[in-house]
Amino acid sequence: MxxxxxxxxxxxxxxxxxxxxxxxxxxxRKQVWAGAIGRGADGATLQATYKQADTTAFQDSVGKxxxxxxxVVPDGVLMFLxxxxxxxxxxxxxxxxxxxxxxxxxLKSSCCVELRAIDAxxxxxxxxxxxxx
Numbered sequence: 001m002x003x004x005x006x007x008x009x010x011x012x013x014x015x016x017x018x019x020x021x022x023x024x025x026x027x028x029r030k031q032v033w034a035g036a037i038g039r040g041a042d043g044a045t046l047q048a049t050y051k052q053a054d055t056t057a058f059q060d061s062v063g064k065x066x067x068x069x070x071x072v073v074p075d076g077v078l079m080f081l082x083x084x085x086x087x088x089x090x091x092x093x094x095x096x097x098x099x100x101x102x103x104x105x106x107l108k109s110s111c112c113v114e115l116r117a118i119d120a121x122x123x124x125x126x127x128x129x130x131x132x133x
Contacts, residue, residue, distance in 0.1 A: 041068040053086055059093040 026032060040046050040061030052058045070077050081087050 037065060037069075041065040048082055048086065053089065056093060056097065059090055060097070062090060063094045 038046055041064045042061050044057065044061040046058070046061060046065070048058075066077075066079065069079075081090070
């Protein structure tokens with residue numbers, strides 16, 4: 001919801017005179033990669049169309065890709081999806097039929113942001129608790 005609000009404000013020409021810059025926390029040139037993954041770890045094309053996103057093949061391919069990214073990326077991984085409904089579908093599938101939620105595949109702690117539970121302080125606490133010291 002916050003992202004949608006920010007996008008709408010930017011589209012309306014709103015300015016943000018105060019910006020947080022914290023180069024001492026994250027070196028974006030060395031520690032951040034942002035991109036879209038078009039092919040899954042199993043070689044399948046990842047097109048999140050309405051028709052494709054409902055298939056177990058797509059959902060499993062995304063799950064395998066998440067596991068692979070978590071395997072090779074040190075520290076944390078932040079993943080964005082196009083909608084909360086897709087998040088719900090993927091998590092439901094992964095808990096039932098894909099190795100993503102199995103103990104052998106849990107390479108990192110996970111924390112899902114749910115539309116129904118956006119409380120900044122409790123979310124921050126969950127994120128802090130899921131990160132190793």
